[in-house]
Structures are given as C-alpha cells and as structure tokens.
Amino acid sequence: MITIKGQKYRFCDGLSRRGFLQIGGLAMGGLSLPQILQAEQRQGIKRGHKAIINIFLPGGPSHQDMWDLKPTAPKEIRGEFNEISTSVPGIRIGDQFPRMAKMMDKFTIIRSMVGANGRHDAWQCQTGRANFGNQPPGGWPGMGAVLSRLHGPAAKGVPPFVGLAPNCGHKEWGDPGPHGFLGPAHGPFLPAKAGGVREDMKLNGLNLDRLDGRRSLLSQFDRLRSDIDHSGQMDGLDAFNEQALAMLTSARFAEALDLEKEDPKLRARYGRGSAVKRADGSHKLLDDFLMARRLVEAGARCVTLAFSRWDWHSGNFKRGREDMPMLDQGLTALVEDLHQRGMDRDVSVVVWGEFGRTPKINAKAGRDHWPRVSCAALACGGMNHGQVIGATDKHAGEATDRPVKFSEVFATLYTALGINVETTTVPDLQGRPRFLVDPGVKPLPEMVS
Numbered sequence: 001m002i003t004i005k006g007q008k009y010r011f012c013d014g015l016s017r018r019g020f021l022q023i024g025g026l027a028m029g030g031l032s033l034p035q036i037l038q039a040e041q042r043q044g045i046k047r048g049h050k051a052i053i054n055i056f057l058p059g060g061p062s063h064q065d066m067w068d069l070k071p072t073a074p075k076e077i078r079g080e081f082n083e084i085s086t087s088v089p090g091i092r093i094g095d096q097f098p099r100m101a102k103m104m105d106k107f108t109i110i111r112s113m114v115g116a117n118g119r120h121d122a123w124q125c126q127t128g129r130a131n132f133g134n135q136p137p138g139g140w141p142g143m144g145a146v147l148s149r150l151h152g153p154a155a156k157g158v159p160p161f162v163g164l165a166p167n168c169g170h171k172e173w174g175d176p177g178p179h180g181f182l183g184p185a186h187g188p189f190l191p192a193k194a195g196g197v198r199e200d201m202k203l204n205g206l207n208l209d210r211l212d213g214r215r216s217l218l219s220q221f222d223r224l225r226s227d228i229d230h231s232g233q234m235d236g237l238d239a240f241n242e243q244a245l246a247m248l249t250s251a252r253f254a255e256a257l258d259l260e261k262e263d264p265k266l267r268a269r270y271g272r273g274s275a276v277k278r279a280d281g282s283h284k285l286l287d288d289f290l291m292a293r294r295l296v297e298a299g300a301r302c303v304t305l306a307f308s309r310w311d312w313h314s315g316n317f318k319r320g321r322e323d324m325p326m327l328d329q330g331l332t333a334l335v336e337d338l339h340q341r342g343m344d345r346d347v348s349v350v351v352w353g354e355f356g357r358t359p360k361i362n363a364k365a366g367r368d369h370w371p372r373v374s375c376a377a378l379a380c381g382g383m384n385h386g387q388v389i390g391a392t393d394k395h396a397g398e399a400t401d402r403p404v405k406f407s408e409v410f411a412t413l414y415t416a417l418g419i420n421v422e423t424t425t426v427p428d429l430q431g432r433p434r435f436l437v438d439p440g441v442k443p444l445p446e447m448v449s
Contacts, residue, residue: 049154050346050417051296052143052381053334054304055289056122056165057327057353058173058281059311062367063375064359064396065320067093068111077359077395080317088386096324099332100377105386106335106344108378108447112390112399115406116355116371120311121172125352126304127180128410130438136428141186142177143410144302146436148186149426150419155299158253162295163188164288165306169280176304181428188304191257256298259287266290270333273326281309284323289330293337296347310353314364327351335379348381348416350409359395373399376409381416383447404444410436412443 064070069083069092083092086104093101093109100107115130117123123132126142141149144161153160163176179187255261273286284307292303307330308323331351338344356374357367373392379385390402411421414436421443425433 049151049299049301050348051154051301051303052147052348052350052413052417053292053296054125054143054177054302055331055349055351056125056173056304056306057308057310057351058122058168058170058306059120059309059353060355060357060369060374061310061353062312062316062320062357063111063373063392064357065094065316065367066097066324067109067375067377068392068396069094070394070396073359073395076361079361081320091386091388094324096320097328099328103332103336106339106379108383108385108387108389110376110378110389110404110409111392112401112403113352113356113374113376113406113409114372114399114403116374118355118369118371119172120170121354122175122177122306123172123354124406125354126175126177128407128437130405130407136181136432136434138181138183138429139178141180141182141426142304143413144177144188144304145179145182145186146426147301147417149182150424151301153299154301155252157251158256158295158299159189160299160301161186161188162300162303163190163305164192164291164303166192166277166283168277168282168306173281173309174306177302181434182426252298256294256300257291259290259294262290262294266333266337269336271326271329273330278309281311282306284308284326286326286330286333289334290337293334293341293343293347297341297343312357312366313362313368314366316357316361316366318365331377331379338380344380345382348383348413349379350376350413351378352376352409356396359397370397372397376404378409378412378447381413383412383416384449385447387446389444389446405441407437407441408444411441412447415443415448 064077065079065081069081070078071083072078082095084095084098084101085092086101088104091104091109093104115124117130117132119132124130126144127140128143129140144163148160151160161177165174165176168174176188176190179185259267267290270290271286273284275283275285277283288305288307292305295303307327310323312319331349335344335349338347338349353374355369355371358370362368373396390404391400392398393400414421414424419436421435421437421441425435428434
C-alpha cells in the first residue's frame with residue numbers, strides 16, 4: 001500500500017480530508033467510481049462523451065463458422081456447426097452464438113468485408129487504411145490516436161486512448177493501435193503490458209508538496225529541451241508526465257481499472273475467461289470486456305482489446321466450441337450493459353479480425369488464410385442495427401453483394417462519434433492536413449442515415 005501525503009484538499013464530493021492516494025488498493029479516499037461520478041453530477045460536471053470499443057480477434061476468425069454459415073454447401077465446406085434463428089426474422093447465425101441470436105436487433109453483421117492485405121496483424125482494424133506500404137512519414141495513426149488528437153481527455157486523470165491487449169508472442173496481434181505521425185503524446189496507455197499502471201503509479205513515498213516542486217523544475221528543463229526538439233518526442237514525454245500526474249492525483253482511472261468494485265452479479269454475466277495465452281496469441285480474458293465499459297464510462301474515448309487466437313489451421317471446430325461461446329458471452333454482456341446504462345448511443349462497439357478463412361476445410365480439420373472476404377459485427381453508437389450488410393457466394397469465398405472496405409467501417413464509426421470524415425483532418429509531421437479515411441470513402445448509409 002502506497003500513501004502520498006500532502007496538504008489538505010477539498011474533493012468533488014465536498015468532503016475535506018487529508019490528501020492521500022492509496023494506489024496499492026486502487027482506491028482514493030474510500031470513494032468508489034460511482035460515488036465520484038455522482039458527486040461530479042451534483043456539481044454539474046458533464047461526463048457524457050462519444051467513445052469506441054474496438055475488439056480485435058487475432059489470427060483471422062472463420063466467418064463461415066460464426067455469422068455467415070452455408071448449411072447447403074458440401075460437408076467439406078459447411079463444417080460441423082449449424083445455423084440458428086435470431087430475434088430478427090430472416091437473420092440466421094452460427095449456433096455457437098445463442099446469446100447474440102436473442103439480441104440480434106442490437107447488432108449489425110457485415111458479411112462482405114473485403115480489401116484485407118493478408119498480413120497477420122491488427123493494422124487495418126486499428127487504422128482503417130488500405131495501403132500499408134505507402135504511408136506518410138511517421139505512419140498512419142490509429143483511431144485512438146486520432147480521437148486523442150481531436151478531442152483530448154474527456155476527464156482529468158483518464159487517458160483518452162487505452163489499449164488492453166497483452167504482449168503477444170506474435171507482437172502484431174497485441175498491437176493496440178499506432179500513434180503514427182501524431183506522435184507518442186497520443187499513443188495508448190497500456191495497463192496490461194509489462195510495467196503497466198500498477199508499476200507506473202508508484203512514487204516511492206514522495207509527498208505531493210515535493211512532487212509539485214520537482215514538477216516545476218522539470219517543466220523548466222522540458223521547455224528548454226522542447227525549444228530545440230522538432231521530432232515530437234519531447235511533446236510526447238511532456239504529455240506522459242502530465243498524464244501520469246493527473247492519474248496519480250485522481251481516483252477515476254484507478255477505480256475504473258479495479259474490477260473488484262463491480263457488482264459480482266454483473267461480473268458473472270460477463271464471465272471471467274482466462275489470462276492464459278495460447279501459443280503466440282492473446283489471452284481469453286472476458287474481464288477485458290467489462291474493463292472496457294468501465295474505462296469509457298470513466299472518460300476514455302477509445303479502448304482496444306484483443307481476444308484469444310483465431311489462426312486455426314487445425315482443430316477449427318474444437319477451438320470454435322471453446323472460444324466462440326466465450327466471445328458470445330463477453331460481447332453480449334458488454335452490449336447489454338451499455339444499453340442498460342444508457343451509454344448505447346454514445347459508445348460504439350466493433351468486432352473483427354484481419355481476414356477470413358478458407359471455404360474448404362483442410363486435412364487437419366482447420367481452415368487456412370483467406371484475405372478475399374471476412375466478417376465484422378457492430379453494435380450501439382446510435383447506429384441502425386438489427387440487419388445484415390452484404391453477402392457471399394454459396395461457399396462463403398467471395399463477396400457477391402455490397403462489398404465493404406475496412407475504411408468504410410472506420411468512416412461509419414467516425415460518423416457515429418460525431419466526426420465529419422469529409423471535412424475533418426489532422427496535421428502530419430510537415431503540418432499537412434490529412435483526412436481520417438482514404439479519399440472518397442463514405443460511411444455506410446444503412447447504418448448512419
């Protein structure tokens with residue numbers, strides 16, 4: 001337990017007490033996150049903001065076994081799973097998603113995702129960009145960095161961009177989204193990585209008075225160094241310092257990360273999952289779905305997470321029976337929770353992987369890489385739901401109706417976040433304005449009209 005002592009402070013609930021922060025227990029002055037939010041509401045402090053939760057399925061999930069089954073296809077293509085009806089007449093999905101089927105009116109399924117670059121990484125799902133090779137200096141930023149640059153923090157002490165993916169053996173699967181040319185000041189805060197929040201939030205007994213003095217001295221050096229630095233790195237360091245100090249003197253972020261504060265019944269609804277990582281992929285931690293909701297409620301604008309490992313060249317159906325019901329539970333709990341809390345119009349949810357899987361099952365009962373078509377699911381965000389967009393051929397191998405690019409989904413999500421993709425730009429390293437999506441790309445009218 002670490003205690004930071006200092007002068008007297010008056011907190012937002014009107015209570016006067018000796019200022020202290022107990023970081024080991026991730027609590028501040030005995031206040032829970034709901035109490036902090038209620039106190040702010042009484043003071044007229046607004047906390048409503050638009051946000052996105054981006055759920056990445058590393059490895060490329062088998063679209064024809066999840067949400068685009070082909071029950072009349074030959075056995076070597078249709079596989080072992082069956083279709084089930086949903087709450088929306090005419091929409092049928094895989095039998096490993098019974099919870100999702102019961103609330104299909106709250107989801108949109110895209111069955112015709114095209115334009116995958118074939119790379120085993122999260123890049124297109126984090127940036128929405130089609131061209132990996134021809135990038136501006138510094139690289140394209142992800143959506144989290146863009147939201148950080150455009151809007152900044154929504155609440156003091158809460159990073160606007162948080163990445164929950166763990167370190168993966170194949171590191172590209174644990175990519176939370178790049179800061180790109182926007183610089184490290186707009187990169188993600190990574191509580192799940194080595195040296196994350198529980199390690200970073202240590203001051204080794206420094207009291208707040210001494211901390212303020214050191215901060216003043218450091219700021220003078222930082223200003224001097226910033227005058228001769230043109231790379232953006234110093235700005236990033238300054239932002240990290242400010243962010244760290246804000247988190248250390250506010251309970252909001254620490255409270256959001258403390259799942260023990262949550263109602264046990266709600267935690268059971270989400271499920272716990274497992275922190276064990278399979279091979280070179282991500283963990284199956286359903287706690288991340290709940291953590292994402294708590295973070296956006298506390299003030300984060302973008303939370304990214306990675307769930308399991310979907311590169312199933314063998315044992316496709318065995319793995320599907322393990323992982324798909326877990327995804328079904330965590331995803332539907334998240335969407336239901338957002339609706340019950342009245343956050344469904346402000347928070348968008350997207351679920352996808354880097355590409356799909358081959359129509360034909362291989363000799364090891366697996367499916368191989370298939371960049372030609374894949375699927376995605378979206379929910380909330382005030383968008384139109386209860387629909388399927390696009391279609392594939394009888395073998396789920398080619399998009400035959402309404403092909404959808406990654407950039408179109410990004411344009412749709414930006415629009416749901418209240419951002420006009422036709423006029424909004426961010427400056428690159430040369431100060432040149434850059435649009436948020438590729439030229440000519442528009443949001444999906446079925447979802448945002």
